[in-house]
Amino acid sequence: MRMSKLFSRTLRETPAEAEITSHQLLLRAGFIRQLAAGIFSYLPLARRSLTKIENIIRQEMDAIGGQEVSMPVVHPAEIWQKTGRWYEIDAEMGRFQDRSGRDMVLAMTHEEVVADLVRGEVHSYRQLPLMIYHIQTKWRDDPRPRAGLIRVREFTMKDSYSLDADFDGLDVQYRAHYQAYFNIFHRCGLPVIAVKSDVGMMGGKLAHEFMYLAPVGEDTLMLCEGCGYSANRQVAVFRKPLLPHEEPLLVEKVSTPEMKTIADLAEFLNIPESKTAKAVFLIATIPEGEDTREQFVFAVLRGDMELNESKLVNAIKAQALRPAMEDEIIAVGAVPGYASPLGLENVLVVVDDIIPDSPNLVAGANQAGYHLRNVNYGRDYQADIVVDIAAAQDGDACPKCGAKMKAQRGIEVGNIFKLGTRYSEAMGAEFLDADGESKPVVMGSYGIGSGRTLACVAEEYNDENGLVLPVSVAPYQVHLVVLTGKGDEESSDVAERLYFDLQAAGVEVLFDDRQESPGVKFNDADLIGLPIRLTVSQRSLKAGGVELKRRDQADSRVILSDRIIPVVKDEIAALQKEIDQRVIAVDFRED
RNA sequence: CGGGGCGUAGCGCAGUCCGGUUUAGCGCACCGCGUUUGGGACGCGGGGGUCGGCGGUUCAAAUCCGCCCGCCCCGACCA
Numbered sequence: 001m002r003m004s005k006l007f008s009r010t011l012r013e014t015p016a017e018a019e020i021t022s023h024q025l026l027l028r029a030g031f032i033r034q035l036a037a038g039i040f041s042y043l044p045l046a047r048r049s050l051t052k053i054e055n056i057i058r059q060e061m062d063a064i065g066g067q068e069v070s071m072p073v074v075h076p077a078e079i080w081q082k083t084g085r086w087y088e089i090d091a092e093m094g095r096f097q098d099r100s101g102r103d104m105v106l107a108m109t110h111e112e113v114v115a116d117l118v119r120g121e122v123h124s125y126r127q128l129p130l131m132i133y134h135i136q137t138k139w140r141d142d143p144r145p146r147a148g149l150i151r152v153r154e155f156t157m158k159d160s161y162s163l164d165a166d167f168d169g170l171d172v173q174y175r176a177h178y179q180a181y182f183n184i185f186h187r188c189g190l191p192v193i194a195v196k197s198d199v200g201m202m203g204g205k206l207a208h209e210f211m212y213l214a215p216v217g218e219d220t221l222m223l224c225e226g227c228g229y230s231a232n233r234q235v236a237v238f239r240k241p242l243l244p245h246e247e248p249l250l251v252e253k254v255s256t257p258e259m260k261t262i263a264d265l266a267e268f269l270n271i272p273e274s275k276t277a278k279a280v281f282l283i284a285t286i287p288e289g290e291d292t293r294e295q296f297v298f299a300v301l302r303g304d305m306e307l308n309e310s311k312l313v314n315a316i317k318a319q320a321l322r323p324a325m326e327d328e329i330i331a332v333g334a335v336p337g338y339a340s341p342l343g344l345e346n347v348l349v350v351v352d353d354i355i356p357d358s359p360n361l362v363a364g365a366n367q368a369g370y371h372l373r374n375v376n377y378g379r380d381y382q383a384d385i386v387v388d389i390a391a392a393q394d395g396d397a398c399p400k401c402g403a404k405m406k407a408q409r410g411i412e413v414g415n416i417f418k419l420g421t422r423y424s425e426a427m428g429a430e431f432l433d434a435d436g437e438s439k440p441v442v443m444g445s446y447g448i449g450s451g452r453t454l455a456c457v458a459e460e461y462n463d464e465n466g467l468v469l470p471v472s473v474a475p476y477q478v479h480l481v482v483l484t485g486k487g488d489e490e491s492s493d494v495a496e497r498l499y500f501d502l503q504a505a506g507v508e509v510l511f512d513d514r515q516e517s518p519g520v521k522f523n524d525a526d527l528i529g530l531p532i533r534l535t536v537s538q539r540s541l542k543a544g545g546v547e548l549k550r551r552d553q554a555d556s557r558v559i560l561s562d563r564i565i566p567v568v569k570d571e572i573a574a575l576q577k578e579i580d581q582r583v584i585a586v587d588f589r590e591d
Numbered sequence: 592c593g594g595g596g597c598g599u600a601g602c603g604c605a606g607u608c609c610g611g612u613u614u615a616g617c618g619c620a621c622c623g624c625g626u627u628u629g630g631g632a633c634g635c636g637g638g639g640g641u642c643g644g645c646g647g648u649u650c651a652a653a654u655c656c657g658c659c660c661g662c663c664c665c666g667a668c669c670a
Contacts, residue, residue, distance in 0.1 A: 012619060012631070013603045017663050037662065085670090092669070109670060143592075143668055151669090199670090218669090322667080415670085447670085485628045519630040526630090539629060547629095 001044070001476065003512040003524075006030075008043035010524050020216050022458035023148025025467050029528045031454075038145025038153030045528065046454065048475035050156070053450045054135050056187045056472065057158045064176040066131045066160055071113045073137055077103035079112040083426040088287055088319055094139045106139040111419065111445055114161040115427035118441055125165045125433045128441070131173060133160030135450065147216060149455035150411060156451055162444035165433060170418055170442045174206070175588050177416050177446045181210050184448065185413065186582040189470030190457055192413060195221050196231040196591040198310050205418040206590070210448075211410030212456040221410045222392045226403025229591055234310035237388060238405065239397035240302075240354040243274060249360050249374040256338075256371045262303040265371065269362060276303030277355065277363040277375060279339040281324035284316055284348070292319060296332050298339075300351045300383070301390055302358055308391035315350060315387045338364040340372065340381075351383035352390050400591075411456055414448040467529025468551050471575040476510040478502060478568060479530040481521045483537035495536040498546065498564060505565045507572065526551070531575050532568065550575075 008030030017034070018024040026032045031046035042050060058068065077095070080086035086093075086105070094106030107113075114132065122130065135158045142153050149155075162173035178194065185192040190212055197209040209232055211221055222236035223229070231237070259265040266273045280299040285292050297316065299307055313321050329339070332347050340363050355361075356377045363375040377383070394407035424430065424440035433439050454473070461468045471477060480502070482495035499511045510530060512521050518537075525533050535547040535556075546564050548571065549556035559567045 009601090009620085011602060015602065016597080016604095019664075034662090089670080090668095111670095140670080144664095144666090146664080320668085417670085445670095481629095483629060486626085488628085515628095517628060517630085517632055519628095519632080522630045524631090535629080537629065 001510050003510060004514045006044060006510075008033075008045060010527055018148060020147045020150070020459070021462055022150070022455045025462055025527070025529075026148060026455065026458055029467055032149065038142060038151070040149065040152060040154075040451075042451070045475040049454055049457075049469070049473050050450050052473055052475075053188055053453055054156075054158065057135065057184055057448060057450070060180040060184045060187075061131075061133050061158070061160055064131065064173075064180050065129070066133045068134060069132045070134050070136065071107075071110050071117075073107045073139075075105045075107060075113060077105055079116055079427065080105050083112055083115075083423055084287075085112070087291075090320070091143075092141050094141055107136070108138055108140045109157075109445070109447070110134070110136075110159055111161070111423045111443070112427065114163075114445075115423040115429040115441075115443070118163060118424065118429040119427060122163060122429070122431050122441060124431055128163055128165045128431065129169050129173060130163040131160060132163075133158060133446075147455075149451045150216065151218065152451065155449055158448045158450060160446045162446070164442040164444075165431065165439070167418075167420070167442055170420075170444050174416060174418055174444050177444070178208065178588050179586060181414050181416065181446075181448070182586045183583050185210060185212075185453070186584070187579060188453060188457055188473050189579055189582070190413070190453065190460060193221075193223070193230055193410075194586075194589075195223075195410075196235055197415065198232060198234040198314070199417060205420050207415060207417045209412045210414035210416075212413050212460070213408055213410050214456070214459055215409050216459065217409035217411040219410050219412055221408050222396070222405045223408055224398035224401065224403055224405045226398055227401040228589065229398050229400045229405070231392075231591055233392055233407065234308065236392040236405075237399045238390075238392040239399055239402055240305070240390065241274065241397075242354075243358050246359045248376045248379055251375060251380060252373040253365055253370055254362075254373055255369060257369045259371070265362065266303065269371075271362065273303035274358070275361055277301070277358075277361040278303045278305075279334070279364060280307045281329050281334065281339070282309075282312070282321050283324050283328065284313075284318035285320040286317065287319050296324065296328065296347050297321075298332075298334070298347045298349045299389060300349065300355055302352065302354055302361070305352065305354075305390040306393065308389055311387075311389045311391075312350060315385055315389060316348060333366070335364065335366050335368055338366060338368055338370060340364040340366040340375075348385075349381070349383045350385045350387065350389060351377060353386055353388050354390070356386060411452065411459075413453050413456055414446075416446045417444060419443040419445055462529070465523070466527035469529045469531065470579055471531045471572060472579050474530050475528075476508040476530050477532060477572050478507055478509045479525045479528065479533045480509050480511045481525055481533060481535045482511075482513060483518050483521070483535065483539075485538060488538055490541060491536050491538055494541065494546075494561070498534070498536065501565060502568065505569065507565075507568055532571055534564070534568070 010030050011028045014024045015027050018027050033041045098104050138157050145151050145153050164170045192210045192212050194208045197207045199207045220233040259268050278301045282297045284295045284297050286295050309321050360374040362371050365372045398405050421440040429441045430438045457473050484491045502509045533549045540547045543558040545559050545561040547556050548559050
């Protein structure tokens with residue numbers, strides 16, 4: 001490609017809306033342009049990189065038995081109504097009506113369509129296992145798109161779907177994806193970890209997320225440096241420190257004026273925060289058939305812990321959760337700041353599982369200015385549910401080995417879900433097993449965001465001058481720069497011939513043939529970040545050939561004219577080898 | 592949805608408080624001519640704006656007031 005004809009141009013200054021590195025560089029280098037919040041165009045350079053990423057994905061999917069298909073972006077609402085997600089999912093789903101008034105859905109994912117296809121195509125256990133995938137546009141109307149390509153509303157996802165006769169088969173395909181995903185990201189040069197994750201609205205049994213660790217990430221991960229336990233904080237468990245055993249004492253009311261927070265209370269009574277019980281009030285939206293109802297939830301945790309809303313949502317099977325307003329709290333008979341689990345009505349009480357083992361806590365008295373000492377679960381109050389609802393914090397003890405865990409931020413570039421039979425049952429996707437019995441197909445679903453992957457690669461590979469792209473993802477392998485002074489036709493001629501010869505040899509070349517000063521050309525080459533730069537100029541020709549510089553190295557060297565093609569090919573092979581060496585077998589771990 | 596910020600040429604900005612010599616300006620980018628060519632060149636000459644939109648106040652609005660829209664950041668949210 002000639003830069004004089006390239007559709008996109010580089011920007012000298014960073015657009016004001018871009019804050020994070022990958023967004024700034026992808027804009028400045030002319031990879032992407034924004035149309036609206038969370039909606040982007042991908043210009044030729046980005047398109048080529050995405051195609052490379054997608055082809056890596058295709059190869060790895062095909063290698064584990066995947067068959068590429070292409071499913072629609074527009075779905076009739078009925079299939080989403082059948083699985084219930086039409087009702088469960090709120091404004092995130094794009095809905096519209098076609099010309100005859102039928103409700104339609106913009107694809108956010110394709111479990112429904114897959115199950116519908118399976119109903120028609122799969123009838124026998126002899127056909128299973130199967131795996132299909134496609135790479136296609138998704139619309140998810142996220143309330144707050146941000147950070148360039150990291151979090152967008154319209155995006156391209158590779159989503160694959162495994163189909164099995166039983167859960168053992170699902171496990172095999174799940175593990176195959178687990179390894180394939182590592183291969184894909186490693187081939188893109190992206191370091192990732194797999195963490196156990198929330199199954200969320202997908203439902204299902206087990207899920208992992210593939211995370212690129214970065215401070216700009218929006219997920220918090222709990223990572224144990226002792227044994228390697230790793231989980232999204234939404235599901236991370238931890239060893240809760242036990243309190244010393246005590247016999248239950250008599251409840252005793254104590255005056256605690258103006259002590260509305262746990263910290264104040266603990267200091268006032270001169271006790272550790274772990275000797276208090278904390279009340280958190282929430283309003284949960286609980287699905288009931290095609291409708292929902294609101295449920296007041298009273299969550300009780302020990303004072304030294306924080307509520308994990310994801311765990312609570314899962315524990316009570318809520319669709320949504322929000323903090324309760326003060327008047328709602330008063331309406332159920334509680335006193336904000338002095339709330340007690342004792343004696344409330346029409347309230348779902350959920351108690352963290354460490355509470356029954358934490359004797360003689362200080363809790364609110366449901367009376368302004370007073371708390372109760374020696375409150376004991378079981379004797380003084382009962383819960384509707386006792387379950388782990390506490391959020392793991394940086395420094396908490398690993399559930400497996402007890403070592404300290406670190407909290408780190410990450411960006412989710414892929415996920416894998418064991419769905420089970422939720423969608424196949426709802427859609428009637430059944431097959432006959434060897435006994436002639438009708439059974440729902442066991443499904444898994446697996447996603448990778450290709451645009452987000454590109455953004456993470458940009459986030460990982462850059463320096464103060466621009467992108468430094470891995471050869472497997474770079475839109476071109478070689479950036480050919482020609483510097484021509486007045487009357488210098490030799491450099492132009494050599495560069496033109498080299499441009500032709502390199503392409504004939506199968507090398508992908510971006511040729512900067514523009515009438516620009518050397519500074520502009522070098523700076524643009526650095527900004528775009530192709531792995532190899534070749535410079536043809538009077539200076540290089542006098543030295544005997546063409547200058548070669550790797551983007552990831554500071555020094556350059558002159559290659560003799562007749563050696564250029566083989567040297568460039570060797571250089572590309574060496575870069576590719578560096579990437580290939582990252583592709584290694586990984587141990588599957590459930591957490 | 593709550594809080595904050597911003598909206599003037601393709602990009603970056605000044606002008607807005609305090610309305611009127613500004614014909615709306617500067618840098619970059621763009622077009623023409625000439626010079627220049629190893630790290631974001633120079634001279635001369637040009638083109639490009641419903642000042643986010645609508646309404647209001649006024650003799651007069653980029654500037655004051657109201658409503659709306661859009662974008663960014665923090666939070667809530669997130670398959």
